[in-house]
Amino acid sequence: GENVEQHPSTLSVQEGDSAVIKCTYSDSASNYFPWYKQELGKRPQLIIDIRSNVGEKKDQRIAVTLNKTAKHFSLHITETQPEDSAVYFCAATTGTASKLTFGTGTRLQVTL
Amino acid sequence: EAGVAQSPRYKIIEKRQSVAFWCNPISGHATLYWYQQILGQGPKLLIQFQNNGVVDDSQLPKDRFSAERLKGVDSTLKIQPAKLEDSAVYLCASSLDLGGGRRYEQYFGPGTRLTVT
Numbered sequence: 001g002e003n004v005e006q007h008p009s010t011l012s013v014q015e016g017d018s019a020v021i022k023c024t025y026s027d028s029a030s031n032y033f034p035w036y037k038q039e040l041g042k043r044p045q046l047i048i049d050i051r052s053n054v055g056e057k058k059d060q061r062i063a064v065t066l067n068k069t070a071k072h073f074s075l076h077i078t079e080t081q082p083e084d085s086a087v088y089f090c091a092a093t094t095g096t097a098s099k100l101t102f103g104t105g106t107r108l109q110v111t112l
Numbered sequence: 113e114a115g116v117a118q119s120p121r122y123k124i125i126e127k128r129q130s131v132a133f134w135c136n137p138i139s140g141h142a143t144l145y146w147y148q149q150i151l152g153q154g155p156k157l158l159i160q161f162q163n164n165g166v167v168d169d170s171q172l173p174k175d176r177f178s179a180e181r182l183k184g185v186d187s188t189l190k191i192q193p194a195k196l197e198d199s200a201v202y203l204c205a206s207s208l209d210l211g212g213g214r215r216y217e218q219y220f221g222p223g224t225r226l227t228v229t
Contacts, residue, residue, distance in 0.1 A: 001170075006154075034217070043203065043220040044155065089154045098143065098209045099168050100218065102154030 002027040004092050006103030013080050014111055021106045023090035024072040030092040033066060033073045034100070039086045047088075048075070080110045114138065116221035118204050124227045130192035133224045137185065137206030143167070145218060146179055146189050147203040155203055161187060162209070194228045201225050 003026040013019050025033075034049035050057045050064045050073065057064050061080075066073040077084055090103040117136040125131050137144050143162050147155035158177065159169040164184040172179070176195070181187040191198055201223040208216040 043222050045220070046217050049217070091154075098207065098216075098218075099157055099160060100145075100155075102156070105152070105154050 002030060002092055002094055002099075002101040004090060004101050004103040006090050006106060008106060009104065010107045010109070012109045012111060015080060015082060017080055019075075019077045019080055019084070019108055019110075021075045021088055021090070021108075022072060023074070023092075023103050024070075025092040025101075026071070027092070027094045028068075028071060030071075030094040032093045032098075033064070034091050034093075035064060035075050036089045036091065036102075037086045038089065038105075044089060077108075080108075082110050082112065084108060085110045116204055116206055116219055118202075118221035118224055120224055121222060122225050122227075124229065125194055127196055127228050128193040130190065131194055131226065132188050132190045133202050133204075133226075135187045135189070135204030135221060137187075137204070138219055141206035141208055141219075142184075143207045143209040144181055144187050145205040145207075146187070147205065147220075149201045149203055149223070151200070158189070191226075194226075196228050199226055199228045 006023045031052040036044035037047045038044045050066050061078045063076040087105045087107050089105050091100040093100050145160050146158045149155045158172045159179045160167040161181040164181050179189045203223045204221040205218040207218045
């Protein structure tokens with residue numbers, strides 16, 4: 001089955017700096033890659049996603065890049081703010097069943 | 113629109129007891145998912161329903177876990193008997209996904225935090 005690895009497990013940046021979180025996946029048939037943000041004690045919420053026919057997608061301060069050849073995708077957050085502090089999960093899905101396999105999460109801390 | 117509803121929000125039981133969780137997905141969402149999220153880890157899919165049929169239950173410990181979605185809307189997840197390692201947050205999610213390859217966002221419920229003592 002699909003295996004998703006995520007790095008780093010923790011990331012601390014100063015407010016205004018950029019943050020990058022990287023994920024690799026194992027199944028070359030994976031075709032959809034969402035990123036979820038989970039604040040402490042709350043539900044995961046989708047922040048951005050990318051499909052396999054696109055190399056990059058941007059939404060304001062958040063961008064995701066996908067390298068299908070290398071089987072990795074990354075989340076980029078620019079001009080970080082304290083409210084960006086949370087755990088971020090990448091995920092990948094393959095086939096027609098839309099089963100999501102999640103990474104292990106990255107705890108992002110944005111310090112003042 | 114109303115989100116995914118789950119109950120109870122918290123549950124504490126002793127090992128070997130049974131417990132049931134309930135989920136009401138977003139209206140019109142064909143696909144419903146149950147995930148187990150152990151502290152410090154990502155959600156792990158336990159079972160996926162499309163309407164009232166099971167699409168994937170490969171990671172469901174079937175000797176103790178069961179789930180149903182009889183009318184293709186609400187769903188219940190049961191654990192019997194519970195073990196200490198079942199302590200986790202159980203998340204329900206739903207999506208418009210009808211299979212066929214097009215991906216739709218999964219919306220998560222608030223989760224049920226289970227503690228097994």
